[in-house]
Amino acid sequence: MHPNDIEILRRATREAATFLARFIPSRVDEHKRRAFVVCFEQLLTSRFEHHWYPDHPSRGQAYRCIRLNPSNNKEPLIETAVIVAGLTYNDIQLPLELTVWIDPDNVTYRFGEDDGSHCTLISFDRQLAANKTMAPAPLRPYSNKQKPRMHAVDCREGHKFCFITQHGIGVVPSSILLPPQLIFHRIFPVFLLPS
Structure with missing residues (x-):
């Protein structure tokens, strides 16, 4: 696109x-x-x-x-x-x-x-x-085809990560750093929401 x-x-x-x-x-x-x-x-x-x-x-x-x-x-x-x-x-x-x-x-x-x-x-x-000259911006949410990074998720101050898995919706506050295997396991979209 x-x-x-x-x-x-x-x-x-x-x-x-x-x-x-x-x-x-x-x-x-x-x-x-x-x-x-x-x-x-x-x-x-x-x-x-x-x-x-x-x-x-x-x-x-x-x-x-x-x-x-x-x-x-x-x-x-x-x-x-x-x-x-x-x-x-x-x-x-x-x-x-x-x-x-x-x-x-x-x-x-x-x-x-x-x-x-x-x-x-x-x-x-x-x-x-x-808008012919507009620069591309990174897509959010992450697509299923993207590989997760192999380091802890960068949780910025004042944000929380929200994600949807086959088991429901999860919210991770910015104060918690989780390994990507936990966050990216069977995730469909991942959202970064402002606090």
Whole structure:
């Protein structure tokens, strides 16, 4: 994937995550709200990375759709981000019916079903040309193909590592250094969240 496409993917997922975070009531701790945004953005980026087609933006659109309705009351990616952020699914007061499309040319949403209002959060068509010289940034979360380093994980001050394994979600505070075998064993995405 071209570095510009990666950056647009990240910007699109950040926009979608920030939009959904608006449904978290103001009484919820700001740190938890930011943790939700970071985690959900990284989950979306990881999920969509191999389903991102800038030359054919509508291709894979159903896969990149976040849909909430009475028959699909809990979206798994939202639920994961909520748990990692230390919230409950009920803390986010999501509308009963909401669809968010995260595409290479824009991020749009609709309240309600077929006759609902359809709005654009952000459009990338003009920004594509302007971003031709953007430098690539390192991808997060780590892909399953990356080999772990053979030294202790660098836990920076004020951060915690969050990870998802086949057994559930784990959080490692920055004060603990664990060998990479423990952290990288059977891990799907790994997240570095601000405190």
